[in-house]
Structures are given as structure tokens and as C-alpha cells.
Amino acid sequence: MFILTILTFSLSFFFPGEHLANISGQINATPEQLELVALEYGKHESVLYQYWYYLNHLFQGNLGVSMNSQLPVADEIMSHLPATIELTLVALFIAMIAGIPIGFIAAIRHRKKTDNLILSFSMIGYSIPVFWLALLAILVFSIQLGWLPSAGQISLVYEIEQVTGILFIDILISDTPYKWQAFNNATTHIILPACVIALAPATIFVRLARTAMLSVLDSHYIKAAMAKGLNTRQIVFRHAIRNAMVNVIRDVGLQFANLVTLAMVTEVIFNWPGIGNWLIQSIYQRDYTAIQGGLLALSSFIFIVHILTDFIYASLNPLARGSKHAS
Incomplete structure (x- = not known):
């Protein structure tokens, strides 16, 4: 399970497009919204800190927002x-x-x-x-x-x-x-x-x-x-x-x-x-x-x-x- 979380965390770096937009699930996000996402997921920190933020979101049941339906992925x-x-x-x-x-x-x-x-x-x-x-x-x-x-x-x-x-x-x-x-x-x-x-x-x-x-x-x-x-x-x-x-x-x-x-x-x-x-x-x-x-x-x-x-x-x-x- 630990290795699986590393794999899914690494996927976000390989997806094409804007990295923060892919995480937020918002296609037309404003710079202010992207900055809030960056702070929430620790994107200004090192990769280890970003992984720690990612685990915290997982333990809270937060898997992000679907870019298509704009609904929480966990609910989907x-x-x-x-x-x-x-x-x-x-x-x-x-x-x-x-x-x-x-x-x-x-x-x-x-x-x-x-x-x-x-x-x-x-x-x-x-x-x-x-x-x-x-x-x-x-x-x-x-x-x-x-x-x-x-x-x-x-x-x-x-x-x-x-x-x-x-x-x-x-x-x-x-x-x-x-x-x-x-x-x-x-x-x-x-x-x-x-x-x-x-x-x-x-x-x-x-x-x-x-x-x-x-x-x-x-x-x-x-x-x-x-x-x-x-x-x-x-x-x-x-x-x-x-x-x-x-x-x-x-x-x-x-x-x-x-x-x-x-x-x-x-x-x-x-x-x-x-x-x-x-x-x-x-x-x-x-x-x-x-x-x-x-x-x-x-x-x-x-x-x-x-x-x-x-x-x-x-x-x-x-x-x-x-x-x-x-x-």
C-alpha cells in the first residue's frame, strides 16, 4: 500500500498540462486559486514534503476533484x-x-x-x-x-x-x-x-x-x-x-x-x-x-x-x- 501511494503520487508529475490544475481538478483556474492549491499541497516545498501533504489528504479521504464532473473523486x-x-x-x-x-x-x-x-x-x-x-x-x-x-x-x-x-x-x-x-x-x-x-x-x-x-x-x-x-x-x-x-x-x-x-x-x-x-x-x-x-x-x-x-x-x-x- 505504501509503494502504491508513491506510485499514485508520482503520476501527478507525469500527466501533461499544468501540474497544479491537474491536482485541483479546475480546468480554468485563476492564478489565485492555483496559489491556494500550491499552499494546500505544499508545492513550494521539497518532494518529500509534497508526499507528506498527499498522505495527509488521503487519510482525510480527500482524493481531489474530478476535472470532468467537478465532484469529489472519493464520492465518485x-x-x-x-x-x-x-x-x-x-x-x-x-x-x-x-x-x-x-x-x-x-x-x-x-x-x-x-x-x-x-x-x-x-x-x-x-x-x-x-x-x-x-x-x-x-x-x-x-x-x-x-x-x-x-x-x-x-x-x-x-x-x-x-x-x-x-x-x-x-x-x-x-x-x-x-x-x-x-x-x-x-x-x-x-x-x-x-x-x-x-x-x-x-x-x-x-x-x-x-x-x-x-x-x-x-x-x-x-x-x-x-x-x-x-x-x-x-x-x-x-x-x-x-x-x-x-x-x-x-x-x-x-x-x-x-x-x-x-x-x-x-x-x-x-x-x-x-x-x-x-x-x-x-x-x-x-x-x-x-x-x-x-x-x-x-x-x-x-x-x-x-x-x-x-x-x-x-x-x-x-x-x-x-x-x-x-x-
């Missing part, structure tokens, strides 16, 4: 980040529900036609570009079949007050009489972009689950269970799956970072009101304060998910806590 992030969290969590759930069982099946049918077929399809799925898959999904499921909507988070006929920012929670706590119709409408909107995002991580989960299950099935306690006369079903469901899942969970954090990257492109195509769409639009509009703050917020979010994943992995696997903790 808080209004767009929940939509991205919602989309990526649903995509992660789909990827794990689809990928992990298929990977276990491939490991159980190791070196057979089923295993080769699953590995072939997973390689094809991982190789498909997400932007091409998104456009193809819209063409087939939205335009030709008409099963799912092609854009947006919910239809305009439903007015849901934003409380948490996560639409499904806001719908459930709202007072609208059409609560379940709105919930169903939001579900149909999220299915297509979530499935598009989930395809590549699902194929990775297939390979991770397959490798983890093969490692577990080759362990001594599984061989001992076979020698006792337990059948394949008992060995897999009682002993192998739980231990293989521990190794899969270890890599969930890495796949979540991949999900966020895929979501940024997918949000633009599906017009999803998330931070990825907002950040890419900020790049197009050369909104440098928004780029700086959005990069910091999105990277911090990914870091937090990595840390939480490590804690979950350590809680499930005593061997990951080290020999000092009696493992």
Missing part, C-alpha cells in the same frame, strides 16, 4: 465501486461453481477421454478475448434470442434508492411495492456480463482444481483409504474434496484480480455503472485526478481481497501458519 468512487464489487462477486461465484467441480471430474477421470475433453475446452475458453465474447453474447442472447438485456444494471422503470450501492441489497431493503419484480430484473441484467467475465477464471479454476485433486488422490492417506476397501465415491466426497478445496482457495485472490481486470473491459461493453467503466471514461476524457484516485482505490480493493483470502486459507490450513504455531 464510492458511487461506482459497489457496482463493480457486485459484478465481480457474482462472476467469481459462477466461476467457482462451474470450474471447480469440472476440475474435480477431470482429475477423477485422469488420462481418459473426459479429462482430455475438459482440458481442451478449458484451453479454448481461456483463449477467447473477453471483448469479442461480450459482443458475441450480446448478439446471440440479447439481439437474436432476446433472452437477456444487453446493457445497464436495471431497467429505468424501477427507481431504487442507493443506500449501500450494491443493487440487490438496496432492492431488498427498499419500500417499493415491486421489490421482487425489480430483483428479478436486476438478476437478468447481471447474468450476461457476469458469465462473460467468469469464463476465463472458470477455466483456470478447472486446472487448479484438477491439479489439487490429483495431488490429494496421490497422497498416502487416500491410498490407505483405498486399502481399507472404501469405494471411489466415499474417498472423493469424505476425504479428497475438502483437502483439495484448501489448495484451490489459496489462489482465489489471484483470480479475483484477474476478474477485476476483465470487468473493466466488460463494464464498458455492457454499460455497467462500475468503477471500471468510470475509470476508462476518465482516461478518454483525460480526467487526471479521477485516474489517480481510481487507480489507488481499485488497487487497494484488490490488495484487501488478497489479504482476506490469505486469512481464509490460513484458517482452513494449519500447515500454512508455520511451525511456530504447533502445526
